[in-house]
Amino acid sequence: MSMDARKFRILQAIIDDYILTAIPVGSRTISKKYETGLSSATIRNEMSDLEELGYLDQPHVSAGRVPSPKAYRLYVDQLLKQGKISEADVAGIREHFSDRVRQMEDVIGHAAQVLSSLTHYTGLVMSPKGVEMRIRNLQLVPVSAASALVVIVTDGGIVRDTVIRVGNDMDADALYAISRMLTEQLGGHTLSEARRLIAGASADVQRKQEMLSGISELIADVEQQQGKGKLAVVGTSNILNFPEYSDVEKAKSFLSVLEGKERLLGLLEQHQEMAFTVRIGPETGIPELSDCSLVTATYRLGDHQHGTIGVIGPTRMQYGHVLGVLGAMGDMLTQLLRPEKE
Amino acid sequence: MSMDARKFRILQAIIDDYILTAIPVGSRTISKKYETGLSSATIRNEMSDLEELGYLDQPHVSAGRVPSPKAYRLYVDQLLKQGKISEADVAGIREHFSDRVRQMEDVIGHAAQVLSSLTHYTGLVMSPKGVEMRIRNLQLVPVSAASALVVIVTDGGIVRDTVIRVGNDMDADALYAISRMLTEQLGGHTLSEARRLIAGASADVQRKQEMLSGISELIADVEQQQGKGKLAVVGTSNILNFPEYSDVEKAKSFLSVLEGKERLLGLLEQHQEMAFTVRIGPETGIPELSDCSLVTATYRLGDHQHGTIGVIGPTRMQYGHVLGVLGAMGDMLTQLLRPEKE
DNA sequence: GTTAGCACTCAAACGGAACGAGTGCTAACA
DNA sequence: TGTTAGCACTCGTTCCGTTTGAGTGCTAAC
Numbered sequence: 001m002s003m004d005a006r007k008f009r010i011l012q013a014i015i016d017d018y019i020l021t022a023i024p025v026g027s028r029t030i031s032k033k034y035e036t037g038l039s040s041a042t043i044r045n046e047m048s049d050l051e052e053l054g055y056l057d058q059p060h061v062s063a064g065r066v067p068s069p070k071a072y073r074l075y076v077d078q079l080l081k082q083g084k085i086s087e088a089d090v091a092g093i094r095e096h097f098s099d100r101v102r103q104m105e106d107v108i109g110h111a112a113q114v115l116s117s118l119t120h121y122t123g124l125v126m127s128p129k130g131v132e133m134r135i136r137n138l139q140l141v142p143v144s145a146a147s148a149l150v151v152i153v154t155d156g157g158i159v160r161d162t163v164i165r166v167g168n169d170m171d172a173d174a175l176y177a178i179s180r181m182l183t184e185q186l187g188g189h190t191l192s193e194a195r196r197l198i199a200g201a202s203a204d205v206q207r208k209q210e211m212l213s214g215i216s217e218l219i220a221d222v223e224q225q226q227g228k229g230k231l232a233v234v235g236t237s238n239i240l241n242f243p244e245y246s247d248v249e250k251a252k253s254f255l256s257v258l259e260g261k262e263r264l265l266g267l268l269e270q271h272q273e274m275a276f277t278v279r280i281g282p283e284t285g286i287p288e289l290s291d292c293s294l295v296t297a298t299y300r301l302g303d304h305q306h307g308t309i310g311v312i313g314p315t316r317m318q319y320g321h322v323l324g325v326l327g328a329m330g331d332m333l334t335q336l337l338r339p340e341k342e
Numbered sequence: 343m344s345m346d347a348r349k350f351r352i353l354q355a356i357i358d359d360y361i362l363t364a365i366p367v368g369s370r371t372i373s374k375k376y377e378t379g380l381s382s383a384t385i386r387n388e389m390s391d392l393e394e395l396g397y398l399d400q401p402h403v404s405a406g407r408v409p410s411p412k413a414y415r416l417y418v419d420q421l422l423k424q425g426k427i428s429e430a431d432v433a434g435i436r437e438h439f440s441d442r443v444r445q446m447e448d449v450i451g452h453a454a455q456v457l458s459s460l461t462h463y464t465g466l467v468m469s470p471k472g473v474e475m476r477i478r479n480l481q482l483v484p485v486s487a488a489s490a491l492v493v494i495v496t497d498g499g500i501v502r503d504t505v506i507r508v509g510n511d512m513d514a515d516a517l518y519a520i521s522r523m524l525t526e527q528l529g530g531h532t533l534s535e536a537r538r539l540i541a542g543a544s545a546d547v548q549r550k551q552e553m554l555s556g557i558s559e560l561i562a563d564v565e566q567q568q569g570k571g572k573l574a575v576v577g578t579s580n581i582l583n584f585p586e587y588s589d590v591e592k593a594k595s596f597l598s599v600l601e602g603k604e605r606l607l608g609l610l611e612q613h614q615e616m617a618f619t620v621r622i623g624p625e626t627g628i629p630e631l632s633d634c635s636l637v638t639a640t641y642r643l644g645d646h647q648h649g650t651i652g653v654i655g656p657t658r659m660q661y662g663h664v665l666g667v668l669g670a671m672g673d674m675l676t677q678l679l680r681p682e683k684e
Numbered sequence: 685g686t687t688a689g690c691a692c693t694c695a696a697a698c699g700g701a702a703c704g705a706g707t708g709c710t711a712a713c714a
Numbered sequence: 715t716g717t718t719a720g721c722a723c724t725c726g727t728t729c730c731g732t733t734t735g736a737g738t739g740c741t742a743a744c
Contacts, residue, residue, distance in 0.1 A: 713718075
């Protein structure tokens with residue numbers, strides 16, 4: 001016995017119905033609403049086969065059937081093959097981003113917000129992870145008599161700053177001179193190279209040494225921050241709208257995974273080279289998310305950096321719609337974050 | 343009939359027990375566990391009086407009594423009068439902040455994290471709201487041939503930046519010259535003054551005009567950002583650990599208030615001049631939070647700016663502990679964020 | 685291969701009985 | 715006059731048996 005066209009159509013119908021209603025689907029429902037040519041008894045036979053093949057589960061003997069993760073996998077693969085992105089989704093996103101570009105972090109938070117409100121699931125946006133970022137400019141800005149702000153601009157346009165102590169006798173011009181020198185020596189180098197250069201530099205004066213180590217720390221910070229990637233999570237409470245999470249225990253374990261962002265980051269960092277990723281239930285590898293699906297897409301920042309956006313919802317997710325929204329949003333972000341022409 | 347010392351003791355006992363167990367307290371419980379000198383019948387009479395006075399509610403006739411918001415109010419006022427802050431809380435916080443100071447935003451997120459984990463409620467930290475912030479320095483940093491980064495440093499140490507377009511013929515030195523000029527002219531002025539000055543400046547060249555308007559926009563941004571205040575919310579899912587939120591509907595409405603941060607910001611901005619604020623149930627003014635209490639405290643950044651930290655939990659909150667933690671955290675933040683000596 | 689029919693299963697909904705925590709009231713007591 | 719023992723009463727909770735109905739598997743006929 002194997003999967004034929006009719007079995008596939010029936011499976012599709014079951015999945016569609018279950019995604020819509022969240023209640024186990026019976027043979028009569030399919031016979032009446034979908035495959036009108038066949039009687040419920042026939043459907044029953046087919047469903048029995050599908051169960052044997054591993055595509056359907058039965059909560060208990062007198063309930064209908066529920067799609068298994070394997071079924072969703074088949075369904076999604078089919079969806080990805082035909083690769084449809086709805087025009088409506090693109091329009092919706094364009095509308096939400098009509099206002100002018102703001103800071104990177106705002107964009108990220110905003111994007112997660114839009115994902116959540118368009119899909120009614122939980123929206124995730126991870127900031128780009130820098131691969132081999134290079135320093136473009138480094139500048140010291142006086143803050144008070146004894147301290148200065150170090151600003152680092154990288155080729156990705158990422159800016160990071162911190163306050164360090166400098167000598168008392170540094171005026172703005174002196175700081176600028178130092179900035180020029182540092183930019184000249186470190187510009188074009190990667191972050192780790194820059195740190196090595198600083199470490200190697202002989203510090204003739206104690207004060208200067210102090211300053212350099214402050215800068216070095218900042219660079220390390222940037223490296224680490226970019227290595228990790230910031231994560232915005234919006235719409236966690238949406239999950240409570242779905243009947244499968246009316247059990248408080250389930251909801252709690254779901255929410256605590258989303259709050260402790262580490263594991264989530266780990267998931268988002270996998271398969272970053274793929275345009276789309278769909279992980280269904282157990283495929284996430286996180287037991288607490290075994291009733292959830294995670295759909296991700298990628299956006300680019302410049303040529304070498306890419307970030308990830310995603311949506312988490314119940315396994316019976318509207319995959320088509322979510323894929324559409326994510327695709328459109330990915331394009332939008334790539335376009336929005338394109339570095340100025342050089 | 344009025345409140346005498348014994349009634350007060352009994353009320354205190356009821357509140358203590360209810361905070362601990364979350365189940366309505368019966369007269370026998372009080373008689374056995376607390377006021378051992380009195381029989382349950384006597385307690386019953388007193389409880390009846392307390393109910394008449396508005397301090398107790400009865401879910402239904404055959405259940406025990408539950409403290410009313412008015413009772414918590416009395417309880418908290420008493421607590422505030424004796425103003426006790428536990429040493430253990432101070433130590434706990436100091437421990438969590440042992441690592442070096444990082445960026446303002448990190449500190450805020452981290453503080454919310456610590457509040458949440460020490461209290462097991464939801465932790466809130468709002469960034470300082472700038473009153474009359476003054477510009478200390480303004481600097482243009484080259485980013486690419488045609489664009490530059492504007493960095494603004496204010497007297498509160500707040501740094502904000504954005505990328506603007508500049509003319510093609512601007513090299514680093516030219517930008518620096520402009521920076522010096524701008525700093526000279528705008529330094530010491532408040533944000534709104536600075537914007538007025540820029541608006542008034544006659545722009546001889548088109549390019550310069552473009553640049554100035556970019557800077558002006560950034561200043562407006564800083565004003566607005568600081569006017570609003572950023573808000574970190576951590577530990578929302580903690581609420582699900584409490585039996586009063588085992589009802590999914592309640593949990594959902596609570597969580598959605600926390601997600602749409604606007605109303606929360608409004609609450610936190612009220613009474614910012616108070617060292618401590620306790621708002622119990624209906625006192626919050628938000629219907630969805632009528633079973634919650636919000637406790638806030640203030641920290642300072644410099645002399646003129648203050649931010650708010652807070653904890654949201656069920657009305658039967660461990661007020662003493664929360665006040666202790668918030669007090670200690672407020673001091674910690676004030677100390678941590680003290681601007682460098684000038 | 686398809687379908688009608690039928691016996692069977694089992695979760696969910698329903699409903700009444702028993703339980704028990706807690707109250708209010710009254711009368712007796714110190 | 716305040717305290718307490720006693721008792722009737724209330725009412726939510728729990729338990730348990732019944733009914734309902736959706737859905738299945740199997741068999742026999744088409």
